[in-house]
Amino acid sequence: MAKKESTLLSMFLALFLVTLISATILGFVYEFTKDAIAASRAAKQTEALKKVLPPFNNNPVQEMYKKAVDGDTLYFFPAREDSALVGIAVNTFSPKGFSGMIRIMVGFLPDGTIKDVAVLEHKETPGLGEKMVRNKSNWSVQFQGKNPKTYRLAVKKDGGDVDAITASTISSRAFCDALERAYKYLTEGGAK
């Protein structure tokens, strides 16, 4: 088998060409998939907004405002029907998940009642903490129609009103933590 001799020049050229060609190809692939990736992310967000908010006819993404808290960012999406505020969705987070960051979209009605919740991102254990996602179990239904003013967002073990997921107290706590954070800064912001 003919192997090329390893001189400084040949090594330099080989590595240069390999990286150059790879980088060029990747550039094209990136350009090609960029729009589809952005679209699938936006679709996910819109879907979550529709799920957690009452019917609206404005574009909440356009009116979105941010607030940097606890080392990360909360995103607020005000939903209006004919310019009357019908609810605000909050893209909230908790760093306390069993395996790191959890992001949840939670929709509040103007009086602070939770309309619904949808998990956007999580790394919880499949079969356990993963049950916080609606298509895995109905656990998160219990938050619908609850007002955090009277409903204590903590698992029962910690003296709250939330039934934890069996064997996933940490994930359930993180979920409550995220909702609590959303509610706290929503009311503090005086947005409603």
Place this chain on the structure above:
Amino acid sequence: MNQWKNFSKGLIAENAIFVQVLGMCPTLGTTTSAYNGLGMGLATTFVLVMSNIVVSLVRNYIPDKVRIPSFIVIIASFVTVVELTMQAYLPALFEELGLFIPLIVVNCLVLGRAEAFASKNTVWSSTLDGLGMGLGFTLALFMLGSVREILGSGSWFGLKFIQGDGMLLFVLAPGAFLALAYLIAIMNKFNRKNA
């Protein structure tokens, strides 16, 4: 060696998981369900076939001393292609596999085939070798994922057939080791006459 053997040896006789025990990190990490195992296996197969083809194409032009970095760059490029494509068109699967897609780069199976086979053989042989090894890997991940999903969640491809939970241990990390060990034992029973 005839071409059929180049392809078929990866399926059972030199199966990447059951016989060579290569690429354990994605094997144990992603096989929580049959679907995830299948997705991970196919993604790896694509990378394996493409990198085998390219490595065997350039094998006579790469100086010996820089061959490993060159192979890694080639492999990493294909992994990024898979990552971007999956993110764009299969966002649900991408979310499940997440971190493990970029980690295909360090799957020793891929570099192992590039170094041990593709850098010494023709393009056609290398393609078949990559395909065989990749499908063998996919088969193993699919079996492991199926076993873990059936025992752990009581479902297969997301279709539940028992009420409530299965043996949760199998979905968690220790279950991966247990299930893999038993599968390897069973494979050895059939493959080796004296086992």
